Amino acid sequence: MTRKYAFLSIMVGVLMVVFAACGPSATPAPAPATEPPAATDAPAATMAPTEAPTEAPPMLSGDVTRGGRLYDKWTEELGVDVPDGNHPLWAAQSTNTRTGADTWRCKECHGWDYKGVDGAYGSGSHKTGFKGVMEMSGKDPSEILAILKGSMDPDHDFSVYMDEQDLIDLSLFLSTELMDYSTLINADKSLVGGDLEAGQVFFNEVCADCHGPQGLALNFGDAAEPEYQGTIAVDNPWEFIHKMRFGQPGFPAMPSLADDGVTEEDYANVLAYSATFPTSSPVTEGGVLYDNWMKALGVEVPAADQPLFATQSTNTRTGADTWRCKECHGWDYKGVDGAYSSGSHETGFKGVFEASAMSAEDLTAWLTGGKNPDHNFAGEGLMGEAQVGMMVAFLQSPKVDVGAFINPDKTITGGDLDNGEDIFSGLCRDCHGDDGKAINFGDDTEPEYLGTIAVDNPWELVHKVTYGQPGAVMPSGHNMAWTLQDIIDILTFVQTLPVD
Ligand code: HEC
Ligand code: HEC
Ligand code: HEC
Ligand code: HEC
Structure with missing residues (x-):
């Protein structure tokens, strides 16, 4: 059975959610009674209408999947510096000894399963003892927004670091997207179910173009501690599902599947299939x-x-x-x-x-x-x-001896430009840009782009495309199951990109 996933075409960033404050899950009717009477300290733009009590309830609109990525690592998603030192609430606990960037991540205090001390972070090195955010599910997003601005605790005020829309996206995420993963994952990380065959079909269609058929194309760790798709599926299945649903912070090309018609069963299947992958390469x-x-x-x-x-x-x-x-x-x-x-x-x-x-x-x-x-x-x-x-x-x-393809003058014989362009557009472009200039490997005075390397040192490009880049998350062609011909095709195309 092959299913086609139509949502692929509408992947990232287009998912807008409009949420009425007294929305579907809250008590519908007589809003005025519970509305704060205009004034208070709430910003007018997002909160209760200032005049007629009969007006429509206040609306918060935003992107819930972005909210999920902010929950994961907002500094990465926003491309901003991590604030100095530890989060002020961090000192209220002593069981989790991480410092710096981690202490600012929502997930570090509240968990990948959103359950804080009542979930997977109830023990082990990530334990903080802080409560989860599960109770926010179905809550009025403007109330959550207030909490994120410090209404409960001034030390929990994130408005200093994020702007209004960021906090709204987070609030909408917490209100509408929290899922109880215990129907999929047992407390000991074993999986409740999952159909391997269906998981394979889904994975090959939606994930394999970037992660490789065995989830080994991208190493999220390094050569000291490799971490692949299979590693995360087994070590931290909650993280795996969260990222599958909302995407990877700072990397918009990775799809976010939440609310794209993907069922709980699909998540279970992909997770189960990914847990069978090798964890080293x-x-x-x-x-x-x-x-x-x-x-x-x-x-x-x-x-x-x-x-x-x-x-x-x-x-x-x-x-x-x-x-x-x-x-x-x-x-x-x-x-x-x-x-x-x-x-x-x-x-x-x-x-x-x-x-x-x-x-x-x-x-x-x-x-x-x-x-x-x-x-x-x-x-x-x-x-x-x-x-x-x-x-x-x-x-x-x-x-392999690339001598048959790379001439002594560094030009290429036998490459297929179209196939090279296809692969480049499908993957390399997400990080290196249309013209291969999004990342400069040199410096301002002597810039070095993909095109530069392909022309100056085609052998280097072949090696790096085959194995990956030290110190960076970059696909390994070997683990994408690309043939030598594919790699030569990529090289042929990249040689047509600007060198400066
Ligand atoms: C350093 C740990 C820490 C970080 C980081 C953190 N929180 Fe919290 N959060 C807490 C603690 C502790 C509470 C309990 C109330 C308090 O003391 O402020 C809390 C309470 C909450 C609540 C209210 C939960 C309830 O049931 O009352 C929400 C919602 C929340 N946090 C969301 C977030 C979001 C979203 C982020 C990321 C932007 C975040 N938190 C980051 C520690 C943290
Ligand atoms: C367009 C390419 C692309 C697609 C498609 C894609 N991913 Fe990713 N994924 C990435 C990249 C690139 C990273 C790492 C980014 C980084 O760390 O900078 C990543 C990271 C991840 C991570 C997190 C690793 C970590 O610890 O940081 C998980 C889990 C993951 N992907 C799962 C999936 C699953 C499951 C699918 C299919 C449903 C999928 N990805 C589809 C490109 C993709
Ligand atoms: C500073 C230069 C230098 C570096 C760096 C270097 N090698 Fe060597 N390597 C040599 C030399 C010279 C020989 C032959 C030495 C001899 O005959 O005693 C050699 C021999 C070898 C041999 C044996 C080859 C044969 O056919 O007998 C292997 C395998 C090898 N190196 C692998 C590596 C690897 C892997 C690395 C990186 C960790 C590495 N080398 C780094 C200079 C280097
Ligand atoms: C997920 C992001 C990502 C993808 C996809 C990606 N790269 Fe990279 N690549 C990087 C990063 C980041 C660096 C630079 C890291 C650094 O500065 O050391 C890099 C570096 C390189 C370099 C080395 C430059 C040098 O001299 O150090 C080459 C060559 C390269 N990429 C080619 C490719 C090709 C060809 C593709 C597609 C087949 C590709 N990359 C796909 C992220 C990516």
């Missing part, structure tokens, strides 16, 4: 480490240059570059026999193209100094055992 994690393991792990660059770097003099780089595998062995894995056989990157060192035939034992020895004490990348401040394992998996994976 050593080959791509290793590929990202090969690129820049310091950036991928967020560790300091070793103080001295890599000792083997001094055994050559053609490449005059210093510091971090001297520790990158790619700097000595090449983006094409061919070292002196490949693109780094000449030019400023030349070291004369051999490649690792043949390493795919070496045993895990030998490769581990190479990476830990067993073969050559100066070729040691493991230990304190360097890579750990797990990362050496990822690197071995990467080195052992079959390497």
Whole structure:
């Protein structure tokens, strides 16, 4: 059975909810009795009508799915700095020892399940003991709005940080969208039900274009602690559902499914299917480490240059570059026999193209100094055992020779521009912009865009599109199940983008 999901075309941002203050779930009729008589401290724009008591009830309108993303991480959704220090209410508890940004997230105090101390955050490292927000369900959004402006507690005044519409969206979200997930998820995180086959159909249709068929295309963690779709589905199913319903803060391209005709059953199915995904992907994690393991792990660059770097003099780089595998062995894995056989990157060192035939034992020895004490990348401040394992998996994976596609003058032969443009528009564009210039990898004086890299270093682009970008959430083509041809097609298209 294949179902088509028509809502896909109306995804993000278009969902507007208009909520009458004495709306459907509240007692309908005699509004005037419960309305505050005009004055008070309420802003006129959103609250009770100032004159005739017979006027229509005040309306709050806004975007509830945006409200859900604000609840998740409002600083990210709004693109604003996290306020200094901890949230003022944070000091009222001592069980949750997080600091800074986390303490400002609604979800950190009230839970992904909206139940606070009565839910999943009733124990464990996230416990604060604070109450949930479940009682807000069905409440008059203007009352909730007042709470968010500090009516209950001046320390809970968010109007200092967010504007009126942000708080309205949050209020509407709390009033209309809270779901009790206990019908889907047991307290021990096991799932109540879910149809794997239906989940697969839904996932492939709605999620796989970005997350890959096995949910491994995007690593939300890093090479030190990888986190994939499957990781979240198992470790935090409430978070998974919340994000599925409302989307990802700061990333408008991810769909938000709430109120798009998606049923509770659909959520259960996708969750159940996602919980079957692998939670690690050593080959791509290793590929990202090969690129820049310091950036991928967020560790300091070793103080001295890599000792083997001094055994050559053609490449005059210093510091971090001297520790990158790619700097000595090449983006094409061919070292002196490949693109780094000449030019400023030349070291004369051999490649690792043949390493795919070496045993895990030998490769581990190479990476830990067993073969050559100066070729040691493991230990304190360097890579750990797990990362050496990822690197071995990467080195052992079959390497493709892109020589048939990339000419010595860096032009491409055999690429399909249309397919490349299709893939680019479907995914890369969301982050890199129509012209590949939304992210500048260089600086103001020497900007570097996607087009620049594709033209200057096509091998680098192939590597990064295949494995991902260290320190960033970027899809891995390998885990998107793209073929080499697909990747060459992307490269062909990206070479047509502006270079400056
Ligand atoms: C640092 C912890 C913390 C954060 C962050 C936080 N709250 Fe609260 N919230 C509380 C506490 C504690 C209460 C209980 C009342 C009080 O003391 O203010 C509360 C009460 C509430 C209530 C009233 C619940 C009821 O049943 O009376 C709502 C609604 C609410 N918060 C929404 C939010 C929203 C939306 C956000 C994010 C913008 C948020 N809170 C962020 C701690 C927090
Ligand atoms: C258009 C691309 C796109 C689609 C389609 C998409 N996602 Fe996402 N999703 C992303 C991106 C990109 C991120 C990470 C953004 C970031 O962290 O900067 C993400 C993050 C997530 C996260 C949160 C990870 C975390 O901890 O931060 C979950 C869970 C998730 N997606 C689930 C889904 C599900 C389920 C579907 C299908 C119903 C889906 N996504 C569809 C692009 C997409
Ligand atoms: C400073 C330059 C440099 C860096 C950085 C470097 N290597 Fe090497 N690598 C070499 C040299 C030189 C050899 C050959 C050494 C020898 O023969 O003793 C070598 C050998 C190897 C070999 C054995 C290849 C074979 O065919 O025998 C592998 C595998 C390898 N490196 C992988 C890596 C990985 C993975 C990284 C990143 C963690 C890395 N190297 C970082 C210079 C470097
Ligand atoms: C979810 C967002 C996202 C998507 C989708 C995405 N990228 Fe990226 N990409 C990034 C981020 C963020 C960076 C830069 C991080 C940094 O500054 O290190 C980056 C960096 C890169 C770089 C490396 C630039 C450099 O020299 O460091 C290349 C090449 C690249 N992306 C290509 C692509 C291509 C091609 C696609 C589509 C197949 C794509 N990206 C899709 C987020 C994304």
